[in-house]
Amino acid sequence: MATPFHNPSCHHCKDRFSSIFCKAEQCNLDQIAEAKVCSVYRKGQVIFHEGAYPFGVYCVNDGKIKLSHSGDDGREQIIRLVKAGDIMGYKALLSNERYTATATALEDSSICFIPKDLFLNILQKDASLSFEMMRILSSELRKAELKITHLAQKPVRERLAETLLFIKETYGLEEDGHTLSVRLSREEIANLVGTATESAIRLLSEFKKDGMIELEGKKIRLLDMGEIIRTANLQE
Amino acid sequence: MATPFHNPSCHHCKDRFSSIFCKAEQCNLDQIAEAKVCSVYRKGQVIFHEGAYPFGVYCVNDGKIKLSHSGDDGREQIIRLVKAGDIMGYKALLSNERYTATATALEDSSICFIPKDLFLNILQKDASLSFEMMRILSSELRKAELKITHLAQKPVRERLAETLLFIKETYGLEEDGHTLSVRLSREEIANLVGTATESAIRLLSEFKKDGMIELEGKKIRLLDMGEIIRTANLQE
DNA sequence: CCCTGTTCCTGACAAATATCATATTCTCCC
DNA sequence: GGGAGAATATGATATTTGTCAGGAACAGGG
Numbered sequence A, B: 001m002a003t004p005f006h007n008p009s010c011h012h013c014k015d016r017f018s019s020i021f022c023k024a025e026q027c028n029l030d031q032i033a034e035a036k037v038c039s040v041y042r043k044g045q046v047i048f049h050e051g052a053y054p055f056g057v058y059c060v061n062d063g064k065i066k067l068s069h070s071g072d073d074g075r076e077q078i079i080r081l082v083k084a085g086d087i088m089g090y091k092a093l094l095s096n097e098r099y100t101a102t103a104t105a106l107e108d109s110s111i112c113f114i115p116k117d118l119f120l121n122i123l124q125k126d127a128s129l130s131f132e133m134m135r136i137l138s139s140e141l142r143k144a145e146l147k148i149t150h151l152a153q154k155p156v157r158e159r160l161a162e163t164l165l166f167i168k169e170t171y172g173l174e175e176d177g178h179t180l181s182v183r184l185s186r187e188e189i190a191n192l193v194g195t196a197t198e199s200a201i202r203l204l205s206e207f208k209k210d211g212m213i214e215l216e217g218k219k220i221r222l223l224d225m226g227e228i229i230r231t232a233n234l235q236e
Numbered sequence C: 001c002c003c004t005g006t007t008c009c010t011g012a013c014a015a016a017t018a019t020c021a022t023a024t025t026c027t028c029c030c
Numbered sequence D: 001g002g003g004a005g006a007a008t009a010t011g012a013t014a015t016t017t018g019t020c021a022g023g024a025a026c027a028g029g030g
Helices: A026-035 A090-095 A116-125 A127-153 A156-171 A186-193 A197-209 A225-232 B026-035 B090-095 B116-125 B127-153 B156-171 B186-193 B197-209 B225-232
Strands: A037-041 A046-048 A056-062 A065-070 A076-082 A102-105 A109-115 A213-216 A219-222 B037-041 B046-048 B056-062 B064-070 B076-083 B102-105 B109-115 B213-216 B219-222
Touching (some): A026 A109, A026 A116, A056 A090, A076 B127, A090 A116, A090 B127, A109 A116, A116 A127, A116 B127, A127 A156, A127 B064, A127 B127, A156 A186, A156 A197, A156 A219, A186 A197, B064 B109, B076 B156, B076 B186, B090 B116, B090 B127, B109 B116, B127 B156, B156 B186, B156 B219, B156 B225, B197 B213
Antiparallel strands (some): A037 A109, A056 A109, A213 A219, B056 B109, B064 B102, B213 B219
């Protein structure tokens, strides 16, 4: 299972200015810093499971995580990519229901756990934290609705290009300025796009043939951003 | 344009126990009751437009409204059906961006408008109201993510059956216990399902032939709920 | 190092769905 | 009531996408 380790301090967390907690009042931050438990999860490890009851909220200190639904026939649909500074598991907590998604580490990650009672308690007291929470929820909802529209209306080719851009937005590029700084299997890419693995593979090959990208194992280099954006056919 | 009329009182609103405002403190409710402006919108009228800036939040006193994105190629995707007691326009307000959806009345509706400053102000002060707001956002997000999974993984036939169930859940049935109490065009149904209008029409005909539903103009009667549920193939 | 299981890739084919064309029916307005 | 325009219905066809099959490349463990 996950390995606990010396808690990194919230006050020195490298994401303390970008995460939701940058809005929290100092005294509340102190409480969180004291109560939280941090653990290291290895690549592939599950942080929480769809169907389980939530006991708190997770704040990613470092690493990359995917959140996915397991569809009826067992196929996975990735609904969110989580990065350092992001929190996860709040939806289930707020609506007091079970997790609707499974969180799996895409690489070794260190993740802090904040107990339910404390988090909800602080949320009640700290208006600016709860406002920030609403902002996050609104923005996720907006993205989800856009994704619904695109799934319903855009062909796989456009959605794949869009997904590449989305991965870049989320996790950024490596030092070379081209390579996506996350390693995803073709199946994971397909599950992000919402298509069959073979279709994703085929289209990636096409993109490569067209000079838009370069493939080397799980490395994906975005060569022609202009053409990728054009292929994604975004208007909004 | 919309016709203003004598404001219905929040304190006697038939939805005061089910809407988000049932959680608000009394004094805040008073403020809202005083500041709000209510208007009647005729069927087909637009309440707010995608791309416009929000000046407040809308609370539906009576009627039925659709919220839709206009896709790149002009095809509409319906992302939410709104009923009496629901609020709308909060996403744009909270994230301080423009509307991402257009709200159109599906039938004559009376809708209250609550100015932005007041709403945000009260949200800051009233912890239980803002908690309720988070609950609503979480639940919408959950629904949106489920829809993403289904769009990506389920065939149109199943999604259509699911959509019929969804319409029933949202707007309920008429007195006969079978007829959906909303009149939607075939195109609107298709835009809810995320498919071509012709496909929706064809499948509705099939459902009818199979005895699951009965069609009479825009009236849809759900005859065999068991079979509809089975066709929707819901597991979650 | 080799073996084994997994992932990746490509081709052939099948199924699902969209598109186009054309009736038919409905609706609303004069 | 009659006519114009829209909505609905249905068939034929094209396109997109998924599925299946088989081989190549790769990764990890003994």
